[in-house]
Amino acid sequence: xxxxxxxxxxxxxxxxxxxxxxxxxxxxxxxxxxxxxxxxxxxxxxxxxxxxxxxxxxxxxxxxxxxxxxxxxxxxxxxxxxxxxxxxxxxxxxxxxxxxxxxxxxxxxxxxxxxxxxxxxxxxxxxxxxxxxxxxxxxxxxxxxxxxxxxxxxxxxxxxxxxxxxxxxxxxxxxxxxxxxxxxxxxxxxxxxxxxxxxxxxxxxxxxxxxxxxxxxxxxxxxxxxxxxxxxxxxxxxxxxxxxxxxxxxxxxxxxxxxxxxxxxxxxxxxxxxxxxxxxxxxxxxxxxxxxxxxxxxxxxxxxxxxxxxxxxxxxxxxxxxx
Amino acid sequence: xxxxxxxxxxxxxxxxxxxxxxxxxxxxxxxxxxxxxxxxxxxxxxxxxxxxxxxxxxxxxxxxxxxxxxxxxxxxxxxxxxxxxxxxxxxxxxxxxxxxxxxxxxxxxxxxxxxxxxxxxxxxxxxxxxxxxxxxxxxxxxxxxxxxxxxxxxxxxxxxxxxxxxxxxxxxxxxxxxxxxxxxxxxxxxxxxxxxxxxxxxxxxxxxxxxxxxxxxxxxxxxxxxxxxxxxxxxxxxxxxxxxxxxx
Numbered sequence: 001x002x003x004x005x006x007x008x009x010x011x012x013x014x015x016x017x018x019x020x021x022x023x024x025x026x027x028x029x030x031x032x033x034x035x036x037x038x039x040x041x042x043x044x045x046x047x048x049x050x051x052x053x054x055x056x057x058x059x060x061x062x063x064x065x066x067x068x069x070x071x072x073x074x075x076x077x078x079x080x081x082x083x084x085x086x087x088x089x090x091x092x093x094x095x096x097x098x099x100x101x102x103x104x105x106x107x108x109x110x111x112x113x114x115x116x117x118x119x120x121x122x123x124x125x126x127x128x129x130x131x132x133x134x135x136x137x138x139x140x141x142x143x144x145x146x147x148x149x150x151x152x153x154x155x156x157x158x159x160x161x162x163x164x165x166x167x168x169x170x171x172x173x174x175x176x177x178x179x180x181x182x183x184x185x186x187x188x189x190x191x192x193x194x195x196x197x198x199x200x201x202x203x204x205x206x207x208x209x210x211x212x213x214x215x216x217x218x219x220x221x222x223x224x225x226x227x228x229x230x231x232x233x234x235x236x237x238x239x240x241x242x243x244x245x246x247x248x249x250x251x252x253x254x255x256x257x258x259x260x261x262x263x264x265x266x267x268x269x270x271x272x273x274x275x276x277x278x279x280x281x282x283x284x285x286x287x288x289x290x291x292x293x294x295x296x297x298x299x300x301x302x303x304x305x306x307x308x309x310x311x312x313x314x315x316x317x318x319x320x321x322x323x
Numbered sequence: 324x325x326x327x328x329x330x331x332x333x334x335x336x337x338x339x340x341x342x343x344x345x346x347x348x349x350x351x352x353x354x355x356x357x358x359x360x361x362x363x364x365x366x367x368x369x370x371x372x373x374x375x376x377x378x379x380x381x382x383x384x385x386x387x388x389x390x391x392x393x394x395x396x397x398x399x400x401x402x403x404x405x406x407x408x409x410x411x412x413x414x415x416x417x418x419x420x421x422x423x424x425x426x427x428x429x430x431x432x433x434x435x436x437x438x439x440x441x442x443x444x445x446x447x448x449x450x451x452x453x454x455x456x457x458x459x460x461x462x463x464x465x466x467x468x469x470x471x472x473x474x475x476x477x478x479x480x481x482x483x484x485x486x487x488x489x490x491x492x493x494x495x496x497x498x499x500x501x502x503x504x505x506x507x508x509x510x511x512x513x514x515x516x517x518x519x520x521x522x523x524x525x526x527x528x529x530x531x532x533x534x535x536x537x538x539x540x541x542x543x544x545x546x547x548x549x550x551x552x553x554x555x556x557x558x559x560x561x562x563x564x565x566x567x568x569x570x571x
Contacts, residue, residue: 010483070489073452073462096448098481101440102464102498105449108418109456114534115418117448130538135445139340142445143538154448184461185489188477192485200483204571228571239501246467246502247481252336252443253359254501261570272336278543282568284560285549295549300563304554312557320561320571 002037002059003029004089006080007052008099009042015201016162017095019055023163024122024155025093026056032090032126039063039083039174041076046171053169055162061087061174073102074182080107082176084150096154097200104154114146117154120279137252137275156279157200158258199248202231204261205280207250209235209273211266211287211306215243220310221265227317233257235267251276266306269294286310324493325381326368327433329424329454330399331358331414332392333444342540348444357395360439362402362507364499367469368437369403369508375471379435381405385427387412387420393523400518401510407523415533417447422531425457434493435476440465440500445537451498461495467502 005025007018025036035058040049043064052060063079080103084092092107094100096118108115118134120141128145134156135142199205206225212218225232232248239249250257252272258279265286267273274297277283285298286309295301302309334340335354343349357365365384372379384399385408386392396407410423428436436458438451455462467486468479478491481500491497510518552560564571 070487073464074456077456098465098483101448102452102462105417105421105447105452106456106462108449108534109421109453112418112534114416115449116535118446133446135540136334136338136340137336137443137446138543140342140540140542142540145536145538146534147536148534182461184495185463185478185491187487188490189488190482190485191488196484198484240506249501261564261568270337271339275336282564282570284564297546298549299546299568300552300560301549302552302554302557302560309554309557313560316558316561317571319558320565 002035002087002089003032003091003093004083004087005036005038005057005093006100006103007038007040008095009040009044009048012042012044013048014044014051017097017157017201019051019162020158020160021093021095021155022052022055022057024160026165027122027163028091028093031123034090035059037061037087039080041079049171050169053167054164056165056167057169058167060169060171062171063174065178068178068183070183070185070187071099072183072185073106075178075180076103077106077110078178079176081110083174084111090149091151091153094154096156100154104152108152111150112148113150113152114148115152116144116146118156119153120156120159134279137272138256138278139275156258158260158279197229197231199231199233199250199255200257202259204228204230205233205250205257205259206230206263206265207233207235207267208238208265209267210237211268212238217307218244220307220314224263224310224314224317227314227321235273236270264294264298265310267294268292269297324379324434325383325432326371326379326435326437327428328361328365328368328382328384328399328404329436329438329450330361330365330384330386330395331439331442331444332386332388332395333358333442336443340542342542345539345541348540355395357399358439358442359507360441360500363501363503364437364439365399365402365404366506366508367499367504370504371469371471378474383407383433385410385424387414387423389413396523397518398510400521400523401514402508403514406521409523409525410528411525412528416535417449417453418535419531419533421450421453421457423528425454426529427526429458435469436494436496437469438496438498440498451496455496458496461491462498463489463491463495464498466497466499469497469499469503
């Protein structure tokens with residue numbers, strides 16, 4: 001009996017969020033007198049896989065099929081299902097990201113296993129199995145019980161601390177005969193934006209709202225982000241107006257992010273926007289309107305003109321970084 | 324070809340969320356809407372129909388819910404859907420809802436099924452992938468584009484740092500997000516008039532048990548008040564972020 005995580009790799013590497021997932025699974029395993037194991041399908045190499053052992057993963061199953069060049073949730077679920085059966089897993093945990101959102105529900109339907117997504121903390125009990133998740137776009141939390149033998153979770157990003165606990169994991173090659181008749185899609189083209197810090201991965205995010213007054217005024221946002229090693233984001237009106245691409249829209253219908261630091265520049269803080277950033281650890285708001293609702297969720301605020309404050313902030317950050 | 328758009332009936336996104344005894348949403352004064360991502364999906368479905376030279380001849384919507392959801396369904400018809408299905412059951416968990424939809428439509432021959440990536444009530448992010456599994460068809464998540472290429476259909480899937488353009492034979496479920504269309508459509512006066520007479524089929528649910536149960540709800544704790552920094556002394560903010568918050 002083992003608790004299984006799906007450890008996603010990109011270009012042969014695990015992201016920090018995978019190690020958070022491993023830390024979380026190891027802690028749940030302890031509660032259930034079990035062990036945490038990982039399934040890896042991206043062929044990241046022995047060296048990288050061993051790193052999962054630093055966060056309490058005791059065994060790694062590596063599956064790789066050269067002929068499957070495209071990610072397909074039905075195909076991937078065949079592999080996960082086989083591991084769940086072989087290792088008798090009572091619990092499977094994914095990251096709450098694009099991949100986890102594609103796989104966890106498909107697996108839930110396939111195994112008739114209860115699923116709770118966007119979980120934010122360790123289970124309050126494992127018998128009955130009760131976890132807390134975000135609802136109403138992080139405007140509230142719910143306690144949810146899973147009633148089935150096999151359970152599935154997705155873990156919200158940046159909600160569990162990296163916890164080191166050294167193990168020396170065994171790495172096993174895992175293979176099954178895939179039913180490739182399920183694979184219907186093929187990749188025609190891949191378009192990548194290179195050299196940018198991904199919004200959903202970023203520890204620091206600098207975001208601009210309507211107060212920036214137009215796309216031609218975006219340079220200070222970009223410069224501050226660069227000085228801090230941050231990603232750039234925007235509010236909904238900004239992406240609706242086409243000032244910035246929709247991939248930067250943070251808020252209820254855009255991206256939901258949970259960085260360590262979120263700097264909101266010229267964003268008044270509509271309730272939908274707050275939903276998208278409510279999980280940020282520290283929020284800084286810069287706005288000329290002292291009554292803007294963004295100050296209600298901010299930890300630090302400056303009431304002032306963004307076009308005066310931002311250049312000073314950029315030079316203060318650069319000075320700090322140079323130290 | 325026929326498109327099905329799965330819609331969810333949810334509180335308006337500006338709703339100030341409150342609970343009764345922490346057990347259920349206080350619905351007093353709540354406006355109910357089509358889940359925003361589902362509304363984008365519906366808009367894209369209608370755009371595809373209009374631009375398909377007759378290749379797509381029908382757009383349906385489906386929801387699982389009681390009679391109270393009918394105004395939301397009628398709104399979808401007013402926006403332009405041709406017909407609607409309501410599975411007459413209180414929406415249990417997502418497993419229950421996806422199972423009911425799969426059972427209601429499995430012999431209906433829909434070629435493209437669109438569902439929003441998330442719902443702004445319980446934020447399950449799971450309906451579309453479950454539906455794909457129940458119907459044993461392909462499901463593609465994080466979709467920001469569905470386009471015709473002659474008679475072929477291509478689907479844009481957002482990935483970390485970019486997107487993939489996929490060739491995707493029907494039938495499939497596309498789980499759509501921002502970018503799928505520019506703005507949701509609003510009903511025209513004529514749409515509202517014709518919506519009253521468009522077919523809305525009510526089907527009874529099949530036996531299925533929810534696998535999860537919502538026990539209670541709570542609101543986030545309020546942050547301690549915001550610490551104000553003098554705009555003439557921006558350096559202090561950097562000091563605070565470094566020494567107090569320890570985030571830079």
